[in-house]
Amino acid sequence: MLDRREDRQPELSVVVPVLNESENIRPLLQRLLPVLEANARSFEVIFIDDGSTDDTVDVLRALHSTDRRITAVSFSRNFGKEIAIAAGLDHAAGRAAIIMDADLQHPPETVADFIVKWREGYKNVFAQRRDRYADSPLRRALTHRFYHLFDIFGETNLPPGAGDFRLLDRQAIEAIARMRERARFSKGLYAWIGFKSIGVPYDVAERAAGTSKFSYRKLTRFALDGLMSFSTIPLRVWTYIGFAISFLSLSLAGYFLVRTLLYGIDVPGFASLIVSVTFLSGIQLLSLGILGEYVGRIFAEVKRRPLYLVAERIGGEREHERDLVKHGETQV
Ligand code: UDP
Ligand code: MG
Numbered sequence: 001m002l003d004r005r006e007d008r009q010p011e012l013s014v015v016v017p018v019l020n021e022s023e024n025i026r027p028l029l030q031r032l033l034p035v036l037e038a039n040a041r042s043f044e045v046i047f048i049d050d051g052s053t054d055d056t057v058d059v060l061r062a063l064h065s066t067d068r069r070i071t072a073v074s075f076s077r078n079f080g081k082e083i084a085i086a087a088g089l090d091h092a093a094g095r096a097a098i099i100m101d102a103d104l105q106h107p108p109e110t111v112a113d114f115i116v117k118w119r120e121g122y123k124n125v126f127a128q129r130r131d132r133y134a135d136s137p138l139r140r141a142l143t144h145r146f147y148h149l150f151d152i153f154g155e156t157n158l159p160p161g162a163g164d165f166r167l168l169d170r171q172a173i174e175a176i177a178r179m180r181e182r183a184r185f186s187k188g189l190y191a192w193i194g195f196k197s198i199g200v201p202y203d204v205a206e207r208a209a210g211t212s213k214f215s216y217r218k219l220t221r222f223a224l225d226g227l228m229s230f231s232t233i234p235l236r237v238w239t240y241i242g243f244a245i246s247f248l249s250l251s252l253a254g255y256f257l258v259r260t261l262l263y264g265i266d267v268p269g270f271a272s273l274i275v276s277v278t279f280l281s282g283i284q285l286l287s288l289g290i291l292g293e294y295v296g297r298i299f300a301e302v303k304r305r306p307l308y309l310v311a312e313r314i315g316g317e318r319e320h321e322r323d324l325v326k327h328g329e330t331q332v
Contacts (some may be wrong), residue, residue: 009093046316127165
């Protein structure tokens with residue numbers, strides 16, 4: 001028999017960040033609900049509306065009025081997918097949470113495999129895409145470069161092909177909830193927390209309706225956040241470059257000294273002067289710029305602003321959630 005507490009707490013929470021996805025929500029639920037009904041004892045689906053400007057919120061309200069298992073948290077503006085996921089996990093009441101996109105690129109049927117692995121005792125079950133054919137060739141190439149760089153610089157190893165589509169056990173959810181960083185790179189956080197993990201292969205589908213919400217600008221920002229929150233190498237590398245350049249310039253000074261003593265003063269090379277001056281100022285600006293990137297992120301973190309602001313909660317009011325929202329905004 002379920003006690004009253006369990007009665008209110010679903011076994012599974014599905015977290016779906018949405019930004020202008022009104023056309024995709026119903027088709028997603030059509031495929032997702034049967035899978036959940038067949039595989040979970042009880043569940044909730046929490047949509048995090050990340051400041052949509054279309055009728056996404058109206059659709060969510062309508063869905064909640066007919067099905068209480070569907071709830072939503074609506075942000076006061078767009079905070080980005082990574083923050084939407086954090087909010088989803090804050091609001092998830094289940095013993096495990098599944099994170100997935102709303103555009104049906106993440107096949108709901110894979111959720112059944114997640115649940116099997118979770119029941120076997122895995123706490124961090126991630127979907128591993130077999131390939132990236134659904135992305136454009138340029139995006140694929142850039143993504144590839146990014147993961148290559150992350151491999152070299154990143155201080156955490158990312159499993160290949162793993163993204164946000166995954167199941168997290170309550171223990172893993174609590175671990176993620178303790179990381180209140182603003183420059184969020186969730187993929188890194190999932191890997192950083194560890195726990196018993198396993199990959200489940202899947203094929204990425206084409207986006208059902210609409211277009212990707214990530215511009216190349218947003219992706220670049222995200223890539224920088226990812227690298228900088230998981231590596232201090234770009235900061236430290238300048239020490240070595242500085243040493244190398246100083247060594248080089250000292251050897252050159254020695255060489256010029258000896259040459260002047262032996263052969264007297266000749267007319268110094270204008271070209272080499274200009275090249276070395278511009279090269280060095282370039283290097284200095286670059287290292288300052290990288291320093292600035294980190295300082296900017298430190299500034300954003302020390303301000304301790306809330307990660308997100310909720311404008312509206314559609315359903316799902318629970319005792320412990322109010323604590324969690326507080327926790328979300330003022331965590332140590
Ligand atoms: N999304 C979001 N906030 C954003 C951008 C995207 O909540 O600022 C959601 C979006 O609605 C979708 C998921 O994140 O459910 C993945 O976005 P998208 O499909 O545009 O990304 P892609 O598949 O191109 O990586
Ligand atoms: Mg997508």
